[in-house]
Amino acid sequence: MNNYVYLSLGTNMGEREALLHEAVQMLNKKTEINVERVSSIYETDPVGYADQPPFLNIALKANTSFTPHEMLKVCLEIENTLGRKREIRWGPRTIDLDILMYNHDNIKSDSLIIPHPRMNERAFVLIPLEEIDAAIEIPETGLHYVQGREGVKLWKTAD
Numbered sequence: 438m439n440n441y442v443y444l445s446l447g448t449n450m451g452e453r454e455a456l457l458h459e460a461v462q463m464l465n466k467k468t469e470i471n472v473e474r475v476s477s478i479y480e481t482d483p484v485g486y487a488d489q490p491p492f493l494n495i496a497l498k499a500n501t502s503f504t505p506h507e508m509l510k511v512c513l514e515i516e517n518t519l520g521r522k523r524e525i526r527w528g529p530r531t532i533d534l535d536i537l538m539y540n541h542d543n544i545k546s547d548s549l550i551i552p553h554p555r556m557n558e559r560a561f562v563l564i565p566l567e568e569i570d571a572a573i574e575i576p577e578t579g580l581h582y583v584q585g586r587e588g589v590k591l592w593k594t595a596d
């Protein structure tokens with residue numbers, strides 16, 4: 438499995454912590470995915486559509502033999518299995534798995550854009566990511582540190 442992938446997971450409905458754990462387990466159960474690092478859990482103010490409950494967010498790093506599009510398919514499967522209902526596009530969701538980066542690849546297809554196009558402006562993504570890989574370079578910015586930290590607070594430290 439000589440590829441690495443960074444994911445951001447978020448949830449603001451139901452048993453939020455249990456959903457995050459379940460999603461990580463489902464990723465790890467795939468023989469083609471080996472989860473290497475999982476961040477602490479952060480409670481974060483909703484971004485995009487403010488009138489909804491706070492999220493719990495984590496970031497994780499995994500090694501995988503899946504292609505980026507196969508990773509996307511697995512993320513969508515897990516979202517569906519854990520009951521994601523896409524009522525309001527930016528509204529509450531049981532679980533959301535976003536692919537942030539895949540190796541140093543740049544991908545622009547109608548179903549997948551990597552690096553994730555909005556990750557640079559999302560403290561709820563960058564702070565967990567920085568925790569699991571302090572040296573990571575944030576795409577497009579060349580920065581190795583997160584500027585704004587507002588709206589993100591540690592909720593439970595990583596095991």
Ligand SMILES: Nc1nc2nc(S)n(CCO)c2c(=O)[nH]1
Pocket residue numbers: 446447448481482483484485486492494527528533535561
């Ligand atoms: N804090 C926070 N705000 C969000 N807005 C959207 S959409 N999402 C779903 C991820 O794209 C989130 C999220 O995971 N956390």
